Amino acid sequence: MSSISQIAWDDTVLPFQLDRCDIRGRVCRLDGLLNTVLSQHDYPEKIEALVAEMTMLTALIGQSIDLRWKLSLQVRGDGPARILATDYYGPESEGEPAKIRAWASFDKDRLDESAEPFDLIGKGYFAILIDQGEGMQPYQGITPIAGGSLTACAETYFAQSEQLPTRFELTAGRSTLPGGVESWRAGGVMLQHMPKASPSVANDEGGGGEDGVLAASDLLEDDAEENWNRANILLSSVEELELIGPSVEPTQLLLRLFHEEEPRVYDAKSVKFGCSCSEDKVRNSLSMYSAKDLTHMTKEDGTITADCQFCGAHYVMDPASCGKDAGAAGE
Template sequence: MTAHTEPHTRPPAAEAVDDRVTPFHVDGLDVRGRVVRLGTALDAVLAHHDYPPAVKRLLGEAVALTVLLGSTLKITGRFILQTRTDGPVDLLVVDFTAPQDVRAYARFNAERLAAMQAAGRGGDSAALLGHGHLAMTIDQGLSVNRYQGVVALEGAGLEAAAHQYFTQSEQIPTRVRLAVAEEMHPGGAASSWRAGGLMVQFLPTEGGHLRPVDLHPGDAPEGTALPQAEEEDAWMEAQSLVATLEDIELVDSDLSSERLLYRLFHERGVRVFEAENVVARCSCSQERVMNVLSSFSREERDTLVEDGRITVTCEFCGRNYGFRAEEVMGADEADEASAAN
């Protein structure tokens, strides 16, 4: 006879720790997911550029989403989230190198952003992005082909784009919540930024099954009734619980990730796993920049030479790298480029 042993249980940790990703599983709902809380790491990412608050907020959402997705990688590699759109913020790039390094960059049009803010829409993430596409890329190095999923951005925010990505590319029922806040400090101290995110996915195991939802055929005549798959009761319950989550709970510096998960799922039994760190770190280096310059054509390198030197600035961290032209081009080629300039 084998004794029945109850799973180990303990109260949720009360201490809130930033810059961590906490994986979890809710057995009673066949749901797994992750919670990310970002503090110092997000501030370090944003500090490299003088972004307006609206851009910081949007980029903070992108960083939180990228960390949620990239931290699921069980391989050595990079997860890259990139948007290209027609909005005032026309480019976002977030680069997560497993298992913990993240860097990010945003490009924006200051005049269009100011006009939007004057119209009272400065904090609308969907309006900041506009229309275009979002690409998510997994890069495992030269020996493995890249995987890339692309979804349209059609006037909605990053949460909606993530939902569309999982429906279209992975066909895994998924819900994502993102929040960013500027934290003000007393005594005139500089403010800081915080971000939080929650991702839940419905992945039934024993006795469960997924009901795939057909994608829209695209060419069906207008008004055609399309088949709708009924959602599992457990997944409907999980979505209802996630819908109760407020932004303040995701960014509250006094609320631990474990206590947050307990609030949402304790009736169904939530299990947490070892948390993973997140570090703001740029992967640029003198050697990497040199390799990139060496891959340019002679004509491209010619345009970079100024006073016998080539200077490159990393868009992510703002670090400058300087080279003598002959280091990159060869002495004869460098002389010709300097004479032309």
């Protein structure tokens, strides 16, 4: 994507804290990463919008977790947008960028061009999965599709599953810088109240969110609630160009929005597109099959092929080198 104009703070996530009100957050700007993600497939415009929103959420959430390996976001619905999936891989070493990949499955024949992107999902669930690697038990949290956006689903997840008041303000779309080419740009802010016990949760009463799920308002009271509401009002004043335009740096944005809340910024973290697929992993996935099973997967030219749903990599393999019987003939 070398033809795309690069801004210094693009493809970065900037952590910050509002010292006056016990709120932490992230500012994220994506361009090259998002363009690479979306260039892997020829998605319709409304599917692109959903993938862009999922990618933004993944970048913000992934950077907010002490992650040793992988965070995954998944959406499954009964509408034409059947599956949305993203993976966030934590940095392999200090100073290295995190890696993100994303993918969508959709039914082209059922797409309604007049529908809002979120409505294409239908009924289903939004899930966050955290895998800290070998020797650790993976964690999964699920919330129903509701609230009118993927962003709202993520906010509900944090309120319901993590009991953390969380707010996202995101925007994404195609834009053109002077002298540049049209490309995707996205920007967003995540706010999250520091963990605090809640009487509403302790009493196990129904929440104030859709279908009785917990919402941020159920988790805070007194000064904490007032501080949270004030920070949300300030965030609501942000303009689209402040989130994705080339003129306002993330640090400047925080001062514009939250100068009275005493924002403190930390080192920005970089993110880039990255896929973990490999021929070895494909072979490993085929290791459970016998030679007889593999004959049903073999093409007319005598090969087995596999494509990565995330990056489009195409693998061509000899059936004799795959499956649980591989190498037996030579022993």
